[in-house]
Amino acid sequence: MNNQNTEKKSRAISNILLHLHPVAVNEESISFTRTFGLGGMAALLIVIQFITGILLRFYYEPFPQKAYDSILILHNNVLFGQLIRNIHHWSGVFLVLIVFLHLIRVFLTGAYQSPRQINWIIGLILFALVIFSNFTGYLLPWDQLAYWAVTVSTSILQYIPLAGNSLREFVISGTEVNAETLIVFYTFHTAVLPILLLLLMAYHFWRVRKSGGVIISRSNEPKKMVPTYPNLVYKEGVVALTLIAVILVFAVFFNAPLLERANPGFSLNPTKAPWYFAGIQELLMHFHPFFAGFLIPLALIVLIAFIPFFKHEEELTGMWFVSEKGKKSAKLSAVFAVAITIILVLLNEYLFNFEAILSWLSPVISNGIIPLLIVLAIIWGFSKYIRRKFKLSFTELVQSLFVLIVTSFVILTLINTFFRGINMQLTFPWNL
Numbered sequence: 001m002n003n004q005n006t007e008k009k010s011r012a013i014s015n016i017l018l019h020l021h022p023v024a025v026n027e028e029s030i031s032f033t034r035t036f037g038l039g040g041m042a043a044l045l046i047v048i049q050f051i052t053g054i055l056l057r058f059y060y061e062p063f064p065q066k067a068y069d070s071i072l073i074l075h076n077n078v079l080f081g082q083l084i085r086n087i088h089h090w091s092g093v094f095l096v097l098i099v100f101l102h103l104i105r106v107f108l109t110g111a112y113q114s115p116r117q118i119n120w121i122i123g124l125i126l127f128a129l130v131i132f133s134n135f136t137g138y139l140l141p142w143d144q145l146a147y148w149a150v151t152v153s154t155s156i157l158q159y160i161p162l163a164g165n166s167l168r169e170f171v172i173s174g175t176e177v178n179a180e181t182l183i184v185f186y187t188f189h190t191a192v193l194p195i196l197l198l199l200l201m202a203y204h205f206w207r208v209r210k211s212g213g214v215i216i217s218r219s220n221e222p223k224k225m226v227p228t229y230p231n232l233v234y235k236e237g238v239v240a241l242t243l244i245a246v247i248l249v250f251a252v253f254f255n256a257p258l259l260e261r262a263n264p265g266f267s268l269n270p271t272k273a274p275w276y277f278a279g280i281q282e283l284l285m286h287f288h289p290f291f292a293g294f295l296i297p298l299a300l301i302v303l304i305a306f307i308p309f310f311k312h313e314e315e316l317t318g319m320w321f322v323s324e325k326g327k328k329s330a331k332l333s334a335v336f337a338v339a340i341t342i343i344l345v346l347l348n349e350y351l352f353n354f355e356a357i358l359s360w361l362s363p364v365i366s367n368g369i370i371p372l373l374i375v376l377a378i379i380w381g382f383s384k385y386i387r388r389k390f391k392l393s394f395t396e397l398v399q400s401l402f403v404l405i406v407t408s409f410v411i412l413t414l415i416n417t418f419f420r421g422i423n424m425q426l427t428f429p430w431n432l
């Protein structure tokens with residue numbers, strides 16, 4: 001009887017899981033180091049956001065006179081209110097980090113190539129939706145941090161040629177962040193974006209299965225298939241429980257930030273964009289806003305979206321880093337990116353302020369075209385060097401340049417977040 005019950009239960013579990021997984025999977029595809037479970041973690045975090053978000057909605061009121069008070073009530077008068085808010089805050093942060101790492105893992109295992117190229121694009125749109133979800137949520141507490149972070153980030157839109165000002169006014173429903181911005185952000189945050197996320201995620205998962213599951217390295221040996229339950233499902237359980245534990249630890253020990261009530265007449269110093277836009281804010285310290293806020297980000301997004309459609313000479317094998325020399329070159333690119341980014345930031349800050357030195361030129365040239373040409377020349381010189389040193393194929397070179405750019409962006413983000421203090425001057429984190 002007992003045996004029969006257990007069997008029934010396990011059949012019920014497999015029936016549910018088979019909507020997500022096939023009956024059997026390749027043994028290699030479920031090894032932890034193939035995916036690190038990152039896609040699954042992202043999906044779980046989104047579920048956590050949905051559950052905690054719905055709970056927050058019971059108390060939150062999206063009006064400037066009430067929003068801040070509703071957060072205070074949540075903290076002080078609602079059982080576990082602060083904890084729920086903290087969980088929502090931290091899983092939002094982890095979601096961005098984990099989706100970013102998932103993108104890196106997909107890229108470095110070559111899983112962006114055919115037949116997975118559409119999923120690369122869908123993934124990029126999912127990433128954008130995750131960022132917008134975080135950004136629209138950022139405004140909701142209506143404290144000084146929220147108000148001014150949204151004000152500076154949306155002001156970057158102004159530098160888009162021709163349509164910039166109107167676009168900014170459209171996004172914030174006026175000339176400055178106001179009651180209407182709050183209600184529009186709230187509607188996007190709690191209705192529009194969640195629906196889009198759900199639909200696209202379902203499509204993303206379907207495409208993973210359609211492409212024959214997670215990419216595995218190609219070899220002549222016959223592949224060994226193992227039943228999904230329990231082999232994969234148990235591993236997923238361990239990853240999920242560990243992630244939940246980490247989020248809970250953060251939520252218990254570190255509160256989501258809440259400064260004073262928003263005051264449109266008194267700006268914070270420094271006024272920082274939310275951390276996922278800090279890389280762009282740091283670029284703005286070194287380039288003319290048209291370049292930092294528009295041209296460079298747009299060019300990078302387009303290049304990254306088109307990576308699968310470049311004319312790659314070889315079909316990728318699903319091996320990490322394409323090959324051994326690909327790996328060595330990628331490592332060197334990462335180290336170079338760390339060094340050169342720090343050096344250029346320091347030089348520009350303390351020695352070569354082109355806008356001041358070449359004050360007779362238009363800032364578009366002195367602070368835009370000239371520094372951009374310098375950066376492009378450095379990248380060009382470096383790619384020639386590694387191509388010759390490691391005898392790289394085109395695909396390996398693309399990989400190294402991707403690593404170089406992503407690492408630079410991470411360093412810019414860290415500099416802006418931890419090393420910029422009052423008046424956005426460079427300083428040490430302990431002086432912030």
Ligand code: HEM
Pocket residue numbers: 046049050052053054056057060071085088089091092095130133134135137138139140141189190191194197256257
């Ligand atoms: C991917 C999905 C989501 C992300 C990344 C996200 C992120 C965020 C962030 C960063 C905040 C600001 C929290 C803070 O003060 O630090 C926030 C607030 C909020 N979110 Fe979400 N959220 C998501 C989904 C949802 C959903 C589905 C709902 C409800 C249906 C929701 C409801 C709320 C509410 C009511 C607030 C205001 C309360 C507060 O600031 O703590 N969120 N969200």
Ligand code: HEM
Pocket residue numbers: 035036037038039040042043099102103106109111112116119120121122123124126127130201204208211213214215
């Ligand atoms: C909300 C965000 C996302 C979720 C929930 C998600 C979820 C998943 C899951 C569960 C898998 C299969 C297992 C794994 O690789 O861990 C997967 C695979 C994949 N994802 Fe994502 N993903 C997201 C964002 C992205 C992004 C930003 C990209 C890249 C731009 C991307 C591209 C892919 C590709 C190409 C595959 C197939 C990988 C392979 O066959 O090895 N995804 N995703």
